[in-house]
Each structure stands twice: as C-alpha cells, then as structure tokens.
Amino acid sequence: MPAxxxxxxxxxxxxxxxxxxxxxxxxxxxxxxxxRVQRHASMRALLLTLPLIVFLLxxxxxxxxxxxxxxxxxxxxxxxxxxxxxxxxxxxGNGVPGETTFALLAADLKQARESGQLGTVARRMNFAQPExxxxxxxxxxxxxxxxxxxxxxxxxxLDARWxxxxxxxxxxxxxxSPTPDYLLAGMDAQVxxxxxxxxxxxxxxxxxxxxxxxxxxxxxxxxxxxxxGYPVAxxxxxxxxxxxxxxxxxxxxxxxxxxxxxxxxxxxxxxxGGVINSLLSMLGLTSHPxxxxxxxxxxxxxxxxxxxxxxILAIYSxxxxxSPIYMRAAKSLGAHPFTAFVRIYIPQTLPGVGAGxxxxxxxxxxxxxxxxxxxxxxxEMISQLIAMQTNTQLNWxxxxxxxxxxxIFTAVFYFIFNRIVGIDRLRFG
Amino acid sequence: xxxxxxxxxxxxxxWRWVRLHTALTLLFLVAPILAIVPLSFNAxxxxxxxxxxVSVRWYEQALTSPxxxxxxxxxxxxxxxxxxxxxxxGTLAALGLSRSQFPLRSVIMPIIISPxxxxxxxxxxGFYLIFAPLGLVNSYPGVILAHAALGTPFVVIxxxxxxxxxxxxxxxxxxxxxxxxxxxxxxxxxxxxxPAVATGSVFAFATSFDEVIVILFIGGPDQKTVPRQMWxxxxxxxxxxxxxxxxxxxxxxxxxxxxxxxxxxRAAAASQALG
Numbered sequence: 249m250p251a252x253x254x255x256x257x258x259x260x261x262x263x264x265x266x267x268x269x270x271x272x273x274x275x276x277x278x279x280x281x282x283x284r285v286q287r288h289a290s291m292r293a294l295l296l297t298l299p300l301i302v303f304l305l306x307x308x309x310x311x312x313x314x315x316x317x318x319x320x321x322x323x324x325x326x327x328x329x330x331x332x333x334x335x336x337x338x339x340x341g342n343g344v345p346g347e348t349t350f351a352l353l354a355a356d357l358k359q360a361r362e363s364g365q366l367g368t369v370a371r372r373m374n375f376a377q378p379e380x381x382x383x384x385x386x387x388x389x390x391x392x393x394x395x396x397x398x399x400x401x402x403x404x405x406l407d408a409r410w411x412x413x414x415x416x417x418x419x420x421x422x423x424x425s426p427t428p429d430y431l432l433a434g435m436d437a438q439v440x441x442x443x444x445x446x447x448x449x450x451x452x453x454x455x456x457x458x459x460x461x462x463x464x465x466x467x468x469x470x471x472x473x474x475x476x477g478y479p480v481a482x483x484x485x486x487x488x489x490x491x492x493x494x495x496x497x498x499x500x501x502x503x504x505x506x507x508x509x510x511x512x513x514x515x516x517x518x519x520x521g522g523v524i525n526s527l528l529s530m531l532g533l534t535s536h537p538x539x540x541x542x543x544x545x546x547x548x549x550x551x552x553x554x555x556x557x558x559x560i561l562a563i564y565s566x567x568x569x570x571s572p573i574y575m576r577a578a579k580s581l582g583a584h585p586f587t588a589f590v591r592i593y594i595p596q597t598l599p600g601v602g603a604g605x606x607x608x609x610x611x612x613x614x615x616x617x618x619x620x621x622x623x624x625x626x627x628e629m630i631s632q633l634i635a636m637q638t639n640t641q642l643n644w645x646x647x648x649x650x651x652x653x654x655x656i657f658t659a660v661f662y663f664i665f666n667r668i669v670g671i672d673r674l675r676f677g
Numbered sequence: 678x679x680x681x682x683x684x685x686x687x688x689x690x691x692w693r694w695v696r697l698h699t700a701l702t703l704l705f706l707v708a709p710i711l712a713i714v715p716l717s718f719n720a721x722x723x724x725x726x727x728x729x730x731v732s733v734r735w736y737e738q739a740l741t742s743p744x745x746x747x748x749x750x751x752x753x754x755x756x757x758x759x760x761x762x763x764x765x766x767g768t769l770a771a772l773g774l775s776r777s778q779f780p781l782r783s784v785i786m787p788i789i790i791s792p793x794x795x796x797x798x799x800x801x802x803g804f805y806l807i808f809a810p811l812g813l814v815n816s817y818p819g820v821i822l823a824h825a826a827l828g829t830p831f832v833v834i835x836x837x838x839x840x841x842x843x844x845x846x847x848x849x850x851x852x853x854x855x856x857x858x859x860x861x862x863x864x865x866x867x868x869x870x871x872p873a874v875a876t877g878s879v880f881a882f883a884t885s886f887d888e889v890i891v892i893l894f895i896g897g898p899d900q901k902t903v904p905r906q907m908w909x910x911x912x913x914x915x916x917x918x919x920x921x922x923x924x925x926x927x928x929x930x931x932x933x934x935x936x937x938x939x940x941x942x943r944a945a946a947a948s949q950a951l952g
Contacts, residue, residue, distance in 0.1 A: 289778040296773030297785060300766040300829060304788055308826040311803030312795060318806070476702045483699045498703040504930040505710055506887045508904045509923040512911055513709040516716065516724045516920065523712055526725045556706060585688050614796025616890055621911055631798040638802045638894070651799040662787075662794050 316655065318648030319434070322425035324372035328365035329356035333423035341420050343413050350399040350410075357388040375643050376418045376429075383409055417441060427645075434649035455633065455650065462630045465547060465619070466612035470559075472552045473608050474601065477559035481600070484560070485567035503557035511621050514550045515541065518622070546622035551612060558611065559604035566600025599668070606665035613658055630654050710927060717920035724917070735921040745922065748906040755817065755902060756885040759824035763881040766825075767832025768874050772866075774833065775840035793830045800827075801894035808895055815897030823891045828881030835880065839873030839944065840866075872944035879937055 325333045332352045339345055360366040366388055373380035387403060387410075396402035404411045421429060421439070432438055432445060436453040440446045447453065480499070484492045502510065517523045520537035528534045540546055570593065578588035616631040623629075630650060637647035720730030739745050770789065773779060792800070804823050805814060813819030847869075851861040889904040896905065903922065910919045 286778055289776065290780045293773040293776040293779040294781070297770040297779075297789075300770035300833070301785060301788060303762075303766055304791070304826060304829065307804075307807075307822050308792055308800070309788060311807040312791075312799060313803075314806050315799060315803040476698075476705070479695045479698045480702050483695050495699070495703065498707050500934055501927075501931060502706045502710055504883070504934045506904060506923075506926045506930065508887070508889060508907045508911075509713075509926045509930075510710065512907065512919060512923050513713045515911060515915070516713055517709050519724060521723070521725055523716075523725050553706065553709065556702075585684055585691070610794065614798065616796075616798050617908070631796055634798050634802060635890075635893075638805065644802075644806070647802055651796075651802065654796055655799055658794060658796060666787075 312651075312655070315644075315648050316652045318644045319430045319646075319652045320426040320428070320648075321645065322422060322427040322429075324368050325419070325423040326425060328360045328363075328369035329353075332356040332419075336416075336420040336423040339416075339420060341417060344411060344416055347398055347400045350403055353387075354391040354399045354403070357384070357391050361388045361392060371642060372422060373418065375433075375641075375646070376422055380418070383407060383415070414441060430645035430649040431652070433646055434653055455630075458628060458630055458633050459653065461627070462613060465544075465551070465627070465629060466609050466615075468548060469551045469555060469612045470605050470609045472548065473556045473559040474605060476552070477556055477604065478563060478601070481560050481563035481567055484564050485570075499557050499560050502553070503561070507554060507617060510554055511550055511618050514546070514553065515621055518546055518549070541622055542624040544623070544627055546624075547619045547627050550618040550622040551615060554618060555608045555611060558607050562604035562607055563597060563600040566603070567597055570596045602668050603665070606661060606668070610658055610661050610665065613654065613661075713920050714924050714927065717917065717924040719917060719920075722917055724915075724920075735917040736925075738916075739918040739921045739925075742918070744901070744906060745903075745918075748901050748903045751900055752886055752902040752904075755820055755824060755900070756882045758817075758821045759828055759885045760878050760882040762821070762825035763828035763832050764874060764878040767829045767877060767881070768836050768870075770829075771833050771836035771840060775837050789833050790830050792827045797890045801891045804891060805894045814895050815900065817900060820892060820896050820900050823895060824885040824888060825881075827888065827891070828884045831880035831884060832874070832877030835877035836870055836873045839870050843869050872940045876937055876940045876944075879933055879940070883933055 325336075332349070335345075335349050335352050339349065357366070360369055366384065370381040370384045373384060387406060390403075390406050409415050421427065429439065434455050436448045436456045437445050438448055484495055484499075486492075487495065518541035519525070520539070520541075522541075524540060525534070525537045528538065529536075540549070574592050574596070575588050578592045579585060583591070614631055615629055616635065619627055619629045620632055631654070634647050634650045634654070637643045637650065715728065716724060716726075717735055718731050718733065719728045720732040720734070721728065723729070774782075774785075774789075800823075804819070808814045808819045808823075811819075813822070847865055848861055851865050852858070856864065886902075887904060888902075889908050892900060892902055892905045893908070896902070901909075903926070907919055907922060910916070
C-alpha cells in the first residue's frame with residue numbers, strides 16, 4: 249500500500265486560501281499530532297516484529313553470513329603459523345625467499361606441531377595443491393629433531409620442493425586474507441604463477457559443470473511440472489466444487505506427505521527389481537530391467553513428483569479468479585474455442601504460471617535429498633557438492649564460495665518472483 | 678453449421694484429453710505413495726509384487742526397535758519445542774506486520790521469508806559454523822532453535838493473511854465502545870486469529886517433523902529424528918521396516934491435513950459469526 253500518511257493528512261494549507269488564520273494554525277497542530285500518532289503506531293508495529301527479527305538475525309541470517317564470509321577468509325595460515333604468515337605477506341613473491349623466512353618456517357612448523365594447529369594448516373595447503381600436506385608433515389617432523397646452522401640449505405636438501413618458487417607462491421597466497429581464491433575455485437578458475445586468472449583445465453572443471461547441471465535439472469523439472477500441472481489445474485478450477493474438492497485430495501495428500509517418504513517410494517518403485525520393472529517385464533514390454541534409478545531419469549521423476557503440487561496449487565489459485573465472461577465473449581464473437589483459450593484464457597493465467605514456475609525452479613535449485621538418493625555419479629547438484637565440501641573435505645572456504653553463488657542466484661530469482669507475484673500471495677495446501 | 682459442429686467436437690475432444698491427462702497426472706502423484714503401503718505388509722523382504730504373504734512383522738520390527746522409538750520421541754519433542762518458539766515469535770510479528778503503519782516492510786519481509794527461500798544445505802552448513810563454537814552442535818537446543826527458525830515464515834504468512842482478511846472495523850467498533858487495546862485484542866482479535874495461529878503451528882510442526890538436512894549437519898546420534906533415521910535406513914541397509922514407518926507417516930500426513938481442513942472450517946465459521 250503506497251498510501252503515505254502525508255497524502256491523507258488533513259488540512260493542506262494550500263487549499264485554505266489567503267489568510268493564515270487561527271484555523272490554519274489549528275490544522276498545523278492537528279497535522280503534527282497526527283504525525284506523532286502515526287509515528288507511534290509504526291513504532292509499536294515494529295516493536296511487535298522485533299523479537300522475530302532479532303531471533304532470525306541471530307539464528308538464521310548470521311550463520312549464513314558467516315558461511316558466505318568464509319568464501320574470502322584465509323585464517324588457517326595466520327592462526328597456525330603467524331610469524332611465517334606475516335613475513336610472507338610482506339614478501340614480494342619473487343623466486344625463493346631467504347634464510348630468515350626459512351627460519352620462520354622452521355620455527356612456526358615446530359610451534360604448530362606442538363600446539364596441534366599443524367593439521368589445519370596442512371589441510372588448508374592441500375586445497376591449494378595435493379601433497380602439500382605430506383610436504384609440511386615431513387618437514388615438521390624433521391625440524392623437530394635438530395637445528396642446523398642454516399635452515400635454507402637444510403630444508404632444500406630435505407625436500408627439493410622448498411627450492412621451488414611455486415611452493416612459496418602458494419604459501420603466500422594462503423597467508424593473504426581476504427582471498428579471491430575460493431570464489432575463483434568455485435568457478436573453476438585460479439590465479440596462475442604469472443598472476444593472472446585462468447580457467448583450470450577442462451577435465452578438472454567440476455563446479456561450472458555442476459552449476460549448469462543444477463540449472464538444467466531445475467529448468468527441466470519446472471517445464472515438466474508446468475506441462476503436467478497446467479491442464480490439471482484447469483480441470484480442478486472448472487469442475488463443479490464437490491468434484492474438484494475430491495480430486496484436490498490427490499494433489500494435497502502427496503504435498504503433505506514427507507519428502508523422505510516420497511523419495512523412499514520412488515526408490516522402491518524404480519529399482520531394477522522394483523515394482524515398475526517387474527510390471528514392465530510382466531507385461532512383456534522389456535526383457536531385462538530398465539535403468540530408472542541412480543541416473544538422471546530417477547532424479548527428474550523424483551523431483552517432478554515432489555514439486556508438482558506447488559505448480560498445480562499456484563496455477564489453480566489464479567485460475568479460480570479468472571472470470572469466464574471473457575471466454576464467453578470471445579466465443580460469441582466467433583472465436584474458435586482453441587483460439588479463445590490461447591488468446592484470452594492463457595494470458596489471464598500467466599501470473600499463476602509465473603508463480604508456479606519461479607517457485608518450482610527456486611526450490612529445485614537447492615535440492616539435496618532427492619538427487620542424493622535417486623541420482624547417479626553424474627547427477628550431483630550444487631547442494632550435494634556443498635555438503636561434500638563441508639562434511640568430508642572440510643573445505644569451508646570452497647563450501648562458502650559455492651554457497652555464495654547458489655544464494656545469489658536464488659536471491660535474484662526470488663526478487664524477480666516477488667516483483668511479479670508477491671511472496672505474500674503464497675498459500676500452502 | 679458445419680463450423681459449429683466442428684467446434685463442439687473439438688471441445689469434446691479437448692475436454693476428454695484434459696480428463697485423461699489429469700487422471701494420469703494424479704495417478705503419478707498418488708500411485709507411488711499408495712504402492713508402498715501394501716509392500717509394508719509383505720511377509721518377505723522384497724520390494725516388489727507379487728507379495729509372498731501378508732504380515733505385520735515390519736511394523737513390529739519398527740515399533741519395537743529402540744532406534745525408531747528414540748527417533749519418534751525426538752521428532753515429537755523437537756517438533757513441539759520448535760513449534761512453540763516459531764508460533765510465539767511468528768504470531769507476534771504477524772500482529773505488527775498486518776498493521777497499515779508498518780515501516781520498513783521491504784527490508785523486513787525478505788528477512789522473515791528467507792528461511793523458505795535460502796537453499797537448506799547452505800542454511801545447515803551455516804548453522805554448523807555458528808553453533809559449533811557455542812557448543813550447540815549435537816545438542817537439543819541447537820536443533821530446536823534451527824527448526825524454530827525454519828518454521829517461522831509459515832506462521833507469519835498464515836497469521837498475517839488471516840489478520841488482513843478480517844474486517845478492521847470490528848477493532849474500531851470495539852475501541853469505540855470503550856474497550857481497551859488489550860481487551861480488544863483478547864476478546865476480538867485473538868478468537869478470530871486462533872484458527873490461523875493453529876494452522877501456522879501445524880505447518881511449523883510439519884516443517885520440523887519432515888526436516889533431514891539440518892539434523893544431518895548439526896544433530897548428533899542423540900538427536901536422530903524419524904526422517905534422519907529413514908535417511909540412514911535408505912543409505913545403509915534398506916529393509917522393509919522403512920516402508921512400515923513410511924506408511925505410518927502417510928497416515929500422519931493425512932491426519933495433519935485433516936486437522937488443517939478442520940481449522941479452516943472453524944476460521945470460516947468464526948468470521949461468519951462475527952461478520
């Protein structure tokens with residue numbers, strides 16, 4: 249509601265003619281009182297929502313912000329090997345650093361090993377280059393044993409990698425915070441020794457492909473839901489009340505059934521020895537089991553099943569409010585029913601179609617359970633990769649970067665959705 | 678004349694086609710859920726028809742297993758506690774949001790709705806990051822707070838819709854007749870929105886009851902809920918007791934839905950009585 253208090257405020261002085269009389273002063277006072285009352289009312293309204301806002305900011309927005317912040321933070325080196333990290337940040341990054349830095353490396357490695365921080369640093373360095381962990385672990389063991397006259401030659405003799413500028417370049421990158429490295433890695437890019445950004449080799453490009461796959465699965469599911477859902481919504485909106493209520497149960501009951509139950513159902517149905525395959529072979533349609541699960545087919549079937557009710561309900565609620573008058577008018581003016589339907593009816597239902605499509609697409613983007621249980625090796629969606637980074641790789645930086653892309657992408661779609669449809673109009677069930 | 682007849686034929690064909698399409702689509706929606714119900718009574722341990730015999734052994738196994746019992750208790754406890762928080766905070770916020778003078782709507786609405794929109798894996802990972810240093814990972818308070826946050830938008834949306842739909846002149850009438858704001862709230866507003874508050878809390882409870890991913894990230898072995906237990910059941914060793922649990926959950930879903938319908942009926946009756 250754009251009705252601002254000013255627009256409605258009583259007594260616009262301009263209308264009161266020429267003399268600034270007592271009446272004018274009285275209106276000014278009234279206006280002031282009115283404004284004060286309005287201000288109080290909006291403060292009271294705001295105060296009522298305050299507990300929820302505080303609750304959501306602290307338990308919901310803060311965690312997400314923290315995860316997204318991880319995508320540019322580089323705290324492992326600075327925490328675990330502070331002296332070396334400081335020296336490396338100051339270092340110009342050319343060639344191999346001198347004896348002082350090597351000595352700091354030795355001292356910090358020893359310190360980190362004793363304080364138990366070495367594992368964290370080693371894991372962090374492994375994200376930059378596999379086998380960095382073994383280099384650090386091996387060196388840390390060696391520096392604990394004895395103290396040579398000069399660290400540089402001793403460590404280079406221990407492992408020739410300490411003589412490589414690349415090793416030191418990676419350490420410097422890991423010591424610099426904030427870093428763009430995770431955000432680049434999430435797009436399959438990296439900073440190469442020359443200092444420019446380049447794509448990783450094609451065969452290593454995991455995430456760009458995963459994003460494209462996520463978008464393509466979500467788009468396919470959205471289209472499938474639209475094709476399946478539109479006629480159903482139409483019939484439900486045009487049948488007599490009693491019949492449509494009864495049929496609506498077929499949409500609502502699945503909608504209310506646990507996501508996991510529905511995924512389990514498909515898991516059982518789609519298996520090679522499952523219900524659908526035994527049905528097919530009983531009917532003599534197939535001689536051996538059709539691969540319906542652990543591949544894209546399984547993901548699409550499962551996700552379409554889960555998201556279809558959202559589409560039907562969104563379109564149905566708009567179709568219910570479409571007046572039949574225009575269709576009748578078009579037909580009485582001689583339009584073919586098909587033409588009338590396409591040119592008169594469908595345009596009136598587009599808000600519902602938009603709502604359904606946006607809703608299904610946005611929900612599909614973040615899916616995790618259904619693709620994890622019904623998909624195969626080539627069907628991972630971005631959510632699964634985020635979970636993998638946090639649960640098994642413990643690479644929170646990369647998880648944060650992937651999350652940032654997913655959240656930004658989802659937010660963009662949400663704002664389009666809100667602009668076109670309005671989130672307030674969502675109904676469940 | 679010919680044209681007219683063609684038109685009628687075309688309409689009839691289209692109508693039939695839509696009916697067939699709808700029948701098949703509704704079958705697609707319902708059949709998988711119904712198909713697993715008989716299989717849960719299978720005497721054998723296979724997931725396909727024909728069944729080898731009828732037995733309730735999988736129900737017995739599910740209901741007597743300490744794992745499932747614990748999961749059920751956890752689901753109910755966590756669901757109830759998080760629903761209480763979500764309903765309280767959400768109803769209060771809805772009372773503020775439904776006022777016409779509410780400021781900063783465009784900033785605050787996205788915050789309130791965000792639990793429905795942000796991909797759940799991102800949310801769960803974030804919860805882990807912030808709860809771990811506070812000692813809330815693998816704890817009931819952590820899971821309850823997280824589930825409460827996820828449930829709030831449903832309460833806010835449902836209650837706000839109900840507050841906006843009833844006749845605001847009732848409130849003016851009450852205060853015009855000399856009722857204090859608190860009396861107006863207690864005697865007019867509250868009875869009118871009670872069904873919506875109850876509906877919102879059913880949604881919040883269902884959200885918690887169906888949630889797996891947050892539990893996977895921040896719940897420990899002690900906090901296993903029914904969906905969490907099902908998830909590990911499918912991943913590790915799929916045995917038909919999962920189907921027994923699934924069947925019970927389907928019945929539960931129908932009950933929840935029926936309760937919502939009943940609440941809607943009451944809401945309609947209430948506004949009719951006052952309108």
